[in-house]
Amino acid sequence: MLKIKRVPTVVSNYQKDEASDESVGCGRNCLGACCLNGARLPLYACNKLEKSGTGEKVVISGEAREPPVAFLESLVLGEWEDRFQRGLFRYDVTACETKVIPGKYGFVAQLNEGRHLKKRPTEFRVDKVLQSFDGNKFNFTKVGQEELLFQFEAGEDCEAQFFPCMPVDAENSPSVVAINVSPIEYGHVLLIPRVLDCLPQRIDHKSLLLALHMAAEAANPYFRLGYNSLGAFATINHLHFQAYYLAMPFPLEKAPSKKMITTVSGVKISELVNYPVRSLLFEGGTSMQDLSDTVSDACVCLQNNNIPFNILISDSGRQIFLMPQCYAEKQALGEVSPELLETQVNPAVWEISGHMVLKRKEDYEGASEENAWRLLAEASLSEERFKEVNALIFEAIGCSNQEEELEGILVQPSGSVNQTGNRTLGGPITNGTASECLVLQ
Secondary structure (H helix, E strand, C coil), X not given: CXXXXXXXCCCCCCCXXXXXXXXXXXXXXXXXXXXXXXCEEEEEEXXXXXXXXXXXXXXXXXXXXXXXXXHHHHHHHHHHHHHHHCCCCCCCHHHCCEEECCCCCCCEEEECHHHHHHCCCCCCECCCCCCCCCCCCCCHHHCCHHHEEEEEEECCCCCXXXXXXXXXXXXXXXXXXXXXXXXXXXCCEEEECCHHHCCCCCCXXXXXXXXXXXXXXXXXXXXXXXXXXXXXXXXXXXXXXEEEECCCCCHHHHCCEEXXXXXXXXXXXXXXXXXXXXXXXXXXXXXXXXXXXXXXXXXXXXXXXXCCEEEEEEHHHCEEEEEEECHHHHHHCCCCCHHHHHCCXXXXXXXXXXXXXXXXXXXHHCCCHHHHHHHHHCCECCHHHHHHHHHHHHHHCCCCCCCCCCCCCCCCCCCCCCCCCCCCCCCCCCCCCHHHCECCC
């Protein structure tokens, strides 16, 4: 059980007790060219994994090698705890009430009033999954260097390496792990691939593989990574994944599934059944690269077709859930009930996975499996639209969805809750008013 000393939080990450020296950089110690000279961070280079998300120790010359530093415990959680003690978060997430909602699925409810009031605002349109990076809007080059925990990269060797103090090389943009100053759980961090390249929020093959490496390196099924596309409640248009540690299974992970196809590289694709959001599960493959490439191809297809989606990387990188969704589109078209809108909950990756982050005490006290299901069902594509999207995905990855369509082996127990909101959604929004809408969180 992790115990944390309570400390006051600050309103702004740039609050300083002392007067800033304007002669050195911008005074915020950011990641811009004004402040980057001389910046140093720990560097963790993970080992080269040949198998798909094994999470096992690498054996060299018959001898098992331990990592140079405990990646999850010391680096991720340990450095997060250090920033917590230094008061860098906007509120104390460890004081938030959390409970498991009674029912077959075990949805997790958290009351987090601070996140709604103090999180960074969203500054882009909801109707376009692909949008250009805009350096004038908030991005991760503007965070304080104190928010960064370490540099992370996929190494070329079969051994992980750790360097406690390495220069931040502006010429070779590093991938970094930073705290999320509006956390929803203990150890909530951001993985920002090639942070200085200022990549917009869109999946590419290298970045997704890096996220899988991080999940595998953590080697703990309770440490997951998530991704929200634009239009699916990403709040910053600068490429990033979220991750945190929560020691309980997510309902999404427990949902039964039906096998659909297996790719040439051995990646099995299944459809979840009896879950409120129609989703795909990718697992297997002859290597982590195969699994990553297959999911990346699917995501690029969704992006190019302007279909918002969320991703959950689970089971130390062995499983990837892909959830196309349409909640923001329904919001923009005025098709979400006032009752659901009043909760101010926008179902992104964590909510769809079953971790319901609630912003009002009344919703927390009245939390039920039925309410959770009703909210999430509004995010789901209709059955017809889901089939259309699957056809696009299977074409993009070079498979036919008729190859082994729905072989139909249920692998886990299912619940029995009614779904609502069947509707063909997920294409571009053409309504003039809707295209002006912003995601409000």
